[in-house]
Amino acid sequence: MKQARHCFLSESGEVLARWQEAFPKAVGMRFTEAAQSRPAPTLLWVRLPQDRAVAPLLAEIRRRLGNLPCVVLSDLPDDNQALESFSAAAKGYCNTHAAAAFLRQVAEVVGQGGLWIGESLMTRLVEATARIESPPPMESSDSWAAHLTPREQEVARAIAEGASNKEIARGLGITERTVKLHVGAVLEKLGVRDRLQIALIVNGIRQSQPA
Amino acid sequence: MKQARHCFLSESGEVLARWQEAFPKAVGMRFTEAAQSRPAPTLLWVRLPQDRAVAPLLAEIRRRLGNLPCVVLSDLPDDNQALESFSAAAKGYCNTHAAAAFLRQVAEVVGQGGLWIGESLMTRLVEATARIESPPPMESSDSWAAHLTPREQEVARAIAEGASNKEIARGLGITERTVKLHVGAVLEKLGVRDRLQIALIVNGIRQSQPA
DNA sequence: AAGATAACTGTACCGAAGTACAGGTGGAAC
DNA sequence: GTTCCACCTGTACTTCGGTACAGTTATCTT
Numbered sequence: 001m002k003q004a005r006h007c008f009l010s011e012s013g014e015v016l017a018r019w020q021e022a023f024p025k026a027v028g029m030r031f032t033e034a035a036q037s038r039p040a041p042t043l044l045w046v047r048l049p050q051d052r053a054v055a056p057l058l059a060e061i062r063r064r065l066g067n068l069p070c071v072v073l074s075d076l077p078d079d080n081q082a083l084e085s086f087s088a089a090a091k092g093y094c095n096t097h098a099a100a101a102f103l104r105q106v107a108e109v110v111g112q113g114g115l116w117i118g119e120s121l122m123t124r125l126v127e128a129t130a131r132i133e134s135p136p137p138m139e140s141s142d143s144w145a146a147h148l149t150p151r152e153q154e155v156a157r158a159i160a161e162g163a164s165n166k167e168i169a170r171g172l173g174i175t176e177r178t179v180k181l182h183v184g185a186v187l188e189k190l191g192v193r194d195r196l197q198i199a200l201i202v203n204g205i206r207q208s209q210p211a
Numbered sequence: 212m213k214q215a216r217h218c219f220l221s222e223s224g225e226v227l228a229r230w231q232e233a234f235p236k237a238v239g240m241r242f243t244e245a246a247q248s249r250p251a252p253t254l255l256w257v258r259l260p261q262d263r264a265v266a267p268l269l270a271e272i273r274r275r276l277g278n279l280p281c282v283v284l285s286d287l288p289d290d291n292q293a294l295e296s297f298s299a300a301a302k303g304y305c306n307t308h309a310a311a312a313f314l315r316q317v318a319e320v321v322g323q324g325g326l327w328i329g330e331s332l333m334t335r336l337v338e339a340t341a342r343i344e345s346p347p348p349m350e351s352s353d354s355w356a357a358h359l360t361p362r363e364q365e366v367a368r369a370i371a372e373g374a375s376n377k378e379i380a381r382g383l384g385i386t387e388r389t390v391k392l393h394v395g396a397v398l399e400k401l402g403v404r405d406r407l408q409i410a411l412i413v414n415g416i417r418q419s420q421p422a
Numbered sequence: 423a424a425g426a427t428a429a430c431t432g433t434a435c436c437g438a439a440g441t442a443c444a445g446g447t448g449g450a451a452c
Numbered sequence: 453g454t455t456c457c458a459c460c461t462g463t464a465c466t467t468c469g470g471t472a473c474a475g476t477t478a479t480c481t482t
Contacts, residue, residue, distance in 0.1 A: 105323050114320030114327050149428060154274075162408050162417070163267040165469070170222075170263070171271040173243030178430050184470065194438090195469075196407050197373050203416050206373070360458060376439070389460055391440065398440080405468090406439075 004111060007041035009034055009061060011049050019045070022100035023107070031057070034064045041065075043107055047073045047096055054081065055088040069110055073098075082117070092116030144201050144208050147189050155182040159195050160202035215322060218252035220245060220272060222260050230256070233311035234318070242268070245275045252276075254318055258284045258307055265295040266417075280321055284309075293328075298418065303327030355412050355419050358400050366393040370406050371413035 006026040008015055013030035020026060027041075046061060048054060058070055071092035072085040082093040091110045094102070106116045145153050151172075158168045165183065169176040186198055190208040200206040217237040219226050224241035231237060238252075257272060259265060269281060282303035283296040293304040302321045305313070317327045356364050362383075369379045376394065380387040394406065401412055401419040411417040 109320045109323050109325035112316045112320050114317075114323075114325035116325050151429065158267055158271070159407075161267045161270055162264065162405075162411055164405075167263055167267055170260075171242065171267065174429085175431060177432065180470065181430075187470080193470090194373075194375075196370075196410055199407055199410060200373055200414070203411070203414065205414050205416075362459065385459090386461060387438095388462065392460080395440065404440095 004042045004107065005039065006043050006045060006107070008045045008047065010047035016097070018097065018100050019103065022103040031061070034061060036065060041068060043110060044068050044070045045073055046070050046090075048075070048081075050075065054084045054090070058085075058088045058090065071106060071110060071116065086115070086117070144190060148186060152182050152186050152189070155179060156186050156198055156202050159183070159186075160199045162199070215254060215318065216250065216252045217254050217256065217318065219256045219258065221258035227308070229308065229311050230314065233314040242272070245272060247276060252279060254321060255279050255281045256284055257281050257301075259286070259292070259296075261286060265292065265301070266299040269296075269299045269301065282317060282321060282327065297326070297328070355401060359397060363393050363397050363400070366390060367397050367409055367413050370394070370397075371410045373410070 004023075006019075006023040008019055008026055008028045009031055010028065011031060013028045013033065015026055015028035019028075026045075044061065044065065046058065048057065054072060058072075061070065062068075069091045070089075071094065072082075072090045073094060073096040074081055075096045077093070077095050085093045092106050092115065094106055094116065098106075109116050144156070148156060154172065155168055158171060163171070165176050165179045169179045172179070183195065183198075187193065187195075190198060190201055192198060192201070192208070197206065201208050215234075217230075217234040219230055219237055219239045220242055221239065222242060224239045224244065226237055226239035230239075237256075255272065255276065257269065259268065265283060269283075272281065273279075280302040281300075282305065283293075283301045284305060284307040285292055286307045288304070288306050296304045303317050303326065305317055305327065309317075320327050355367070359367060365383065366379055369382065374382070376387050376390045379390045383390070394409075397409055398404065398406075401409060403409060403412070403419070408417065412419050
């Protein structure tokens with residue numbers, strides 16, 4: 001990788017020891033004195049003051065320095081602020097006082113065109129979407145699975161995710177015909193008439209009505 | 212970095228030349244033959260068949276292989292599909308036929324805990340993420356109705372309860388034909404393919420994918 | 423050995439769902 | 453008046469979902 005130039009922007013313009021440790025050649029700059037320089041930094045680290053909103057600050061910085069990749073550093077990181085930062089097109093978000101090795105990792109990721117999303121935000125995102133996409137890890141509490149064979153349960157879960165018979169067939173490596181067999185069995189065992197009702201039941205919106 | 216084990220999942224199980232070039236030790240696997248192996252791969256590359264939805268496919272793969280980091284490869288990349296992929300907790304999304312160096316870059320970023328996200332998509336992803344959880348719950352659960360006419364909303368709600376077209380027609384005192392008209396409009400406006408997806412969205416189990 | 427159960431497959435049929443044509447009405451806005 | 457939009461309807465077509473026949477194979481029980 002080419003030599004990266006790191007520039008830390010903050011209210012005071014200081015360069016914390018950890019930053020220096022991570023990037024010995026890093027330079028610091030005050031927000032107020034930020035101006036075009038040659039050669040331009042490859043990565044901007046923006047230490048967010050407590051009382052400032054992310055979007056306006058980044059907008060101002062971009063006006064002054066041009067559209068460079070920015071990583072937001074927060075003294076008190078929290079997920080909502082992280083979201084704000086990414087909304088403002090930041091490339092990363094992490095703790096102001098993160099370890100040097102960590103900072104280097106972030107720089108690496110961002111330098112290669114990626115986004116650095118903090119562990120906890122990542123987890124939240126994954127969990128939130130997991131709730132949406134893979135409905136229940138806890139079908140245990142649900143009675144719907146009780147009388148279904150393992151295969152039928154797989155099919156029922158796939159239906160609950162919105163899969164078509166063809167997709168289920170491919171997913172399970174069986175023919176569409178066989179999928180229909182299982183679907184039919186699930187319909188009868190749950191006492192409903194179509195796959196939509198299966199989806200509602202598996203997703204916990206309806207209760208099954210045993211025939 | 213520890214030796215990474217790359218596994219390419221696709222319909223055919225083949226390993227394209229570029230993939231092999233990027234990761235000489237990569238192995239290929241069919242979706243249908245995917246199964247736990249030791250040692251587990253560190254990164255899964257999932258080549259998405261054109262006619263398959265992302266979420267069910269990844270869900271299926273995770274059921275088979277456990278919750279491993281996945282990068283989605285698309286033969287015809289587009290933003291909506293990418294958004295779907297990240298909603299399904301993929302760690303990256305890129306072109307199936309990307310150059311070897313590019314793939315290694317993606318792997319690097321993902322391996323260090325980052326997400327590989329195309330520039331144009333960042334904004335949309337953040338918005339989608341924000342819609343999913345952070346904002347007041349009411350807003351997100353009602354967003355589906357935003358661009359629907361009153362009549363279309365009635366139909367959408369009826370579908371969400373599992374009603375058939377005929378039942379909806381009776382309930383609203385109109386013909387089945389007209390119900391189909393409204394259903395078609397809802398499908399298009401929510402960007403989904405069938406009524407089951409409508410039900411999932413209205414019930415807050417999935418987010419709409421703006422066309 | 424006989425029976426039960428789960429899983430799988432094939433051909434065929436029917437109705438529901440969804441789409442593509444092609445319209446007609448009433449109200450609100452310009 | 454004209455234009456736009458929501459709402460409504462009809463015929464015809466394709467695809468998908470679900471069911472009804474009729475089987476095979478493997479495993480486990482009695």
